[in-house]
Amino acid sequence: MSQPATKRGPLAGIRVLDCTGVIVGPTSTLLLAEQGAEVIKVEPPEGDLMRKLGGKAPANAPGMSPKFMHFNRNKRSIVLDLKAPEGQEVIRRLAETCDVFVSNMRPRALASLGLTWETLSALNPRLVHCTIAGFATGGPYDGAPAYDTIIQGLSGVAACLEAVIGEPRFAPFVLTDHIVGIIAAQSICAALVARATTGEGQAIEVPMFENAAAFVLSEHLGQRTFDPEGSFGDPRIMTPDARPMQTQDGYICVSANTDPQARGFFTAIGRPELMDDPRFRNVSARLANVADYFALRAEVLRGKTTAEWVALLRRHDVPAMPYNTLASLLEDPQLRSSGVLTKEEGEDENMLGLRHANRFSGSSLPESRLAPRQGEHAEEILAELGYGAEDRARLMGKGGAA
Numbered sequence: 001m002s003q004p005a006t007k008r009g010p011l012a013g014i015r016v017l018d019c020t021g022v023i024v025g026p027t028s029t030l031l032l033a034e035q036g037a038e039v040i041k042v043e044p045p046e047g048d049l050m051r052k053l054g055g056k057a058p059a060n061a062p063g064m065s066p067k068f069m070h071f072n073r074n075k076r077s078i079v080l081d082l083k084a085p086e087g088q089e090v091i092r093r094l095a096e097t098c099d100v101f102v103s104n105m106r107p108r109a110l111a112s113l114g115l116t117w118e119t120l121s122a123l124n125p126r127l128v129h130c131t132i133a134g135f136a137t138g139g140p141y142d143g144a145p146a147y148d149t150i151i152q153g154l155s156g157v158a159a160c161l162e163a164v165i166g167e168p169r170f171a172p173f174v175l176t177d178h179i180v181g182i183i184a185a186q187s188i189c190a191a192l193v194a195r196a197t198t199g200e201g202q203a204i205e206v207p208m209f210e211n212a213a214a215f216v217l218s219e220h221l222g223q224r225t226f227d228p229e230g231s232f233g234d235p236r237i238m239t240p241d242a243r244p245m246q247t248q249d250g251y252i253c254v255s256a257n258t259d260p261q262a263r264g265f266f267t268a269i270g271r272p273e274l275m276d277d278p279r280f281r282n283v284s285a286r287l288a289n290v291a292d293y294f295a296l297r298a299e300v301l302r303g304k305t306t307a308e309w310v311a312l313l314r315r316h317d318v319p320a321m322p323y324n325t326l327a328s329l330l331e332d333p334q335l336r337s338s339g340v341l342t343k344e345e346g347e348d349e350n351m352l353g354l355r356h357a358n359r360f361s362g363s364s365l366p367e368s369r370l371a372p373r374q375g376e377h378a379e380e381i382l383a384e385l386g387y388g389a390e391d392r393a394r395l396m397g398k399g400g401a402a
Contacts, residue, residue, distance in 0.1 A: 009036020027181025
């Protein structure tokens with residue numbers, strides 16, 4: 001932990017006690033870790049569920065599933081049985097040394113383990129205590145269990161897909177976990193800024209359902225904003241033609257939203273007269289006739305190859321890029337050159353790693369480290385807390401730490 005200051009990131013010096021699992025919590029603490037915070041991941045004796053649920057692990061590295069590794073890099077791991085007195089002893093001492101506590105346990109579990117804001121702030125008044133919950137406290141769903149699919153279905157995400165494809169579907173990634181994890185990280189940073197002024201920590205509640213519902217409604221409340229009988233949805237997004245469009249040899253992604261972009265598109269396709277078409281002459285007209293506009297684009301783009309269209313549309317300053325499959329994404333030259341996708345020296349010599357995409361002019365980001373094996377750093381974390389060799393052996397022998 002002795003990297004030079006220029007290699008430690010803007011959150012250098014912030015210590016995070018991470019009692020989260022699966023995706024939503026690890027997303028938030030990953031963002032903090034990649035910006036320089038020291039993140040201590042506390043796992044139960046059975047380990048984070050993603051060690052098993054996140055894909056097949058290499059034979060020589062059990063518990064190191066692909067998904068676990070991508071969401072838990074740059075963290076240290078200690079195993080604590082929080083139901084045992086020894087585990088309780090260690091977690092409280094950790095809380096005294098940390099700036100941030102993050103959990104996605106249900107409130108009842110936090111209370112039974114003595115990890116509430118009231119308990120931990122009594123030990124450390126400067127602590128920022130963040131609870132990521134399925135639902136806001138005080139409502140009819142308070143304390144109910146929640147996973148991403150539950151929240152997608154309840155918050156309207158699946159309904160948006162039904163509006164486009166004709167049946168309710170979950171997005172093929174844990175969308176609400178990602179969104180809420182990012183919001184939790186932002187909220188933690190806001191509380192740390194407030195602490196710099198007041199000197200005091202505070203409790204943060206980040207509910208998944210309410211945040212996801214607000215995310216959907218800010219996009220698709222539409223005319224219901226003003227009219228109780230109005231229509232839902234942004235028609236540019238809700239139309240079935242809002243998708244990658246076919247070319248002669250594949251697909252292309254095109255957005256021509258502004259008036260200059262639309263004029264550039266009409267020029268590029270050899271139809272400049274469409275600039276004066278009443279359906280397309282300005283933003284409002286194209287929005288009112290979005291089905292015609294998108295159908296026109298789909299028809300004309302079949303006439304050339306993807307590469308030909310990308311070159312031609314760029315010459316007219318129209319946003320256009322090739323469509324990537326998951327396989328071709330791995331070869332994307334921009335992704336490779338930015339360093340986000342890398343080859344890692346780890347458990348598997350062919351392992352692909354991911355790194356932080358954002359940059360800070362005032363401080364370089366910390367060197368990327370692989371996700372930890374379960375309990376990999378228990379010995380050193382206990383030593384940092386002041387436990388001597390005998391006490392470390394006692395705690396690890398009794399299951400208080402591993």
